[in-house]
Every structure is written in C-alpha cells, then in structure tokens.
Amino acid sequence: MLKEYLYNEIKNYLKSIAKDTYVISILINFNECNVYDNIENFPYVSIFSNTLSDIEDCNEEEEKWNMAFWGCNDEKYLIDDDKSAKLLVDWYAENGVDNIGYEDDEQDYDDEMNYIGNGPNGCKELYALISEVVLNLRSDNEVGKIIADIPILIHDYEYSYYITKYIKSANPNKQADEFLKYYEENF
Numbered sequence: 001m002l003k004e005y006l007y008n009e010i011k012n013y014l015k016s017i018a019k020d021t022y023v024i025s026i027l028i029n030f031n032e033c034n035v036y037d038n039i040e041n042f043p044y045v046s047i048f049s050n051t052l053s054d055i056e057d058c059n060e061e062e063e064k065w066n067m068a069f070w071g072c073n074d075e076k077y078l079i080d081d082d083k084s085a086k087l088l089v090d091w092y093a094e095n096g097v098d099n100i101g102y103e104d105d106e107q108d109y110d111d112e113m114n115y116i117g118n119g120p121n122g123c124k125e126l127y128a129l130i131s132e133v134v135l136n137l138r139s140d141n142e143v144g145k146i147i148a149d150i151p152i153l154i155h156d157y158e159y160s161y162y163i164t165k166y167i168k169s170a171n172p173n174k175q176a177d178e179f180l181k182y183y184e185e186n187f
Contacts, residue, residue, distance in 0.1 A: 002091035006045075006078060006133045013047050013076050014143040020052040023179070024152045025067055026078075026130055030101055030120045036085045041101030041120055043088070045130070048075040065182045067155075091129075097122045118162055127166040130154050134170040151176035159187050 010026075017024065027046050036042040050070045055063055063069040079088055092100055100122040108117030118124050134152050138144055152170050155163045164183065167176050 002087040003129060003133060005084065005087055006130065007136065009076070009078050010047060010133060011137055011140060011143055014137065014146055017049050017074075017146065018051045018053075021049045021150060022052050022055075023065070024049045024147070024150055025070075026134070026152065026154045027067070028123070028126055028130070028154065028156055030123060030156070036082075037089060039089070039100050041103070042085065043079065043101070043120075043122070043126060044077065045079040045126070046075050046077045048072045061182050062186070065179050066159075067153075088126075092122055092125070095125060097125050115160065119156070119160065124162070127154055127163070128169075131166040131169040135172065138170075138172070148173075149175055151179050153179060159183065161187075 014024070025048050027048070028043055029045075030041050030043045032041045034040075034042045034044060048070070050064075050067075054071060079085060089100070092098075098121070100120070102121045103117065103119075108115060110116050119127075131154055134154070138147060151167075153163075153176065154166045154170055164180060167180065170176075
C-alpha cells in the first residue's frame with residue numbers, strides 16, 4: 001500500500017512541475033520533535049523542485065545544488081499526516097523494521113566524531129523504497145518523458161554520506177552526475 005501511495009503522489013507531483021525544472025528533491029527528515037503513535041524521531045517526506053528561472057542570475061554551484069538556497073514554494077508533503085504515517089508504520093512492520101527512529105550515538109560516530117552511521121532505524125529502508133519508486137516512475141508512460149533528464153535527489157537536510165547510493169539508483173542514466181560531482185567536492 002505504501003509503495004502504491006508514494007508512486008501515485010510523486011507521479012501527480014511530477015505531472016505539475018514547471019517546464020524549466022532542473023532538479024527534483026525528495027527530502028526525508030527523521031525529526032526528534034516528530035512523534036507518531038509514540039514513535040519518536042518519526043520521519044516525514046516531502047518533494048519539491050527548483051527551476052532554471054529560480055537560479056537565472058546564479059553562477060554559484062552551491063545555490064544550484066544546495067536546497068538551503070531554494071524557495072521550496074511547490075513543496076508537497078508525502079508522509080506527514082495520520083493516513084500516510086500509518087501506511088509507513090504498517091510497511092515497516094511488514095518488512096521487519098522495528099525501533100523506528102532509534103539511533104545509537106555510540107556506534108554512529110567514530111573516535112574523531114565523524115558520522116559513520118546509516119541514519120535512524122528505518123532510514124535506509126525508506127530511502128531504498130523511494131529510490132525504487134522513482135526508478136519505476138522513470139519508465140512510466142505519463143511522466144517518464146517529463147523527468148527523463150532531470151536529476152531526482154533523495155536526501156536529508158545534512159546531505160549525509162549515504163545518500164549517494166540512493167541518488168545513483170534513482171538516476172540510472174547519470175541524470176544526477178552534475179550534482180554528485182558538486183557533492184563530492186563540497187560535502
């Protein structure tokens with residue numbers, strides 16, 4: 001049910017993007033302040049885009065590829081209400097993911113306090129699911145041509161190191177190569 005829900009919600013969003021969209025962002029945010037059904041650090045997911053006209057006078061790569069500079073005016077929340085949260089919790093249960101949102105700070109950082117974790121429990125599974133949905137949408141007759149050359153970034157606010165795996169998976173024809181080059185040089 002969750003996969004179908006995300007597929008349809010993302011597809012509807014993609015049908016409405018501006019013609020000069022150069023990037024689509026799917027933000028996954030595990031938020032310690034977000035609690036659903038007694039699950040702390042519960043994720044929300046949103047999708048938004050940026051257009052060439054938004055960066056018309058911009059020569060800075062950071063403004064082009066760092067979502068902190070984007071207006072996010074067309075942001076649509078995919079998982080943020082009771083219905084979508086329940087779909088996510090049920091999906092986690094079906095896939096054997098428990099302790100959703102839990103992070104072990106002692107194992108997530110090395111001796112120099114560099115983050116080496118894979119995100120909170122349920123993070124990698126959610127990234128993989130969304131990556132799969134995006135990949136399927138790339139071959140959808142209605143939206144495949146719209147997004148054929150547009151990079152779709154799946155990430156968190158910090159652009160954690162593990163996002164590149166999912167971005168590459170969702171962009172099999174190297175649509176995200178320009179972003180990935182920027183990422184490798186700046187994060």
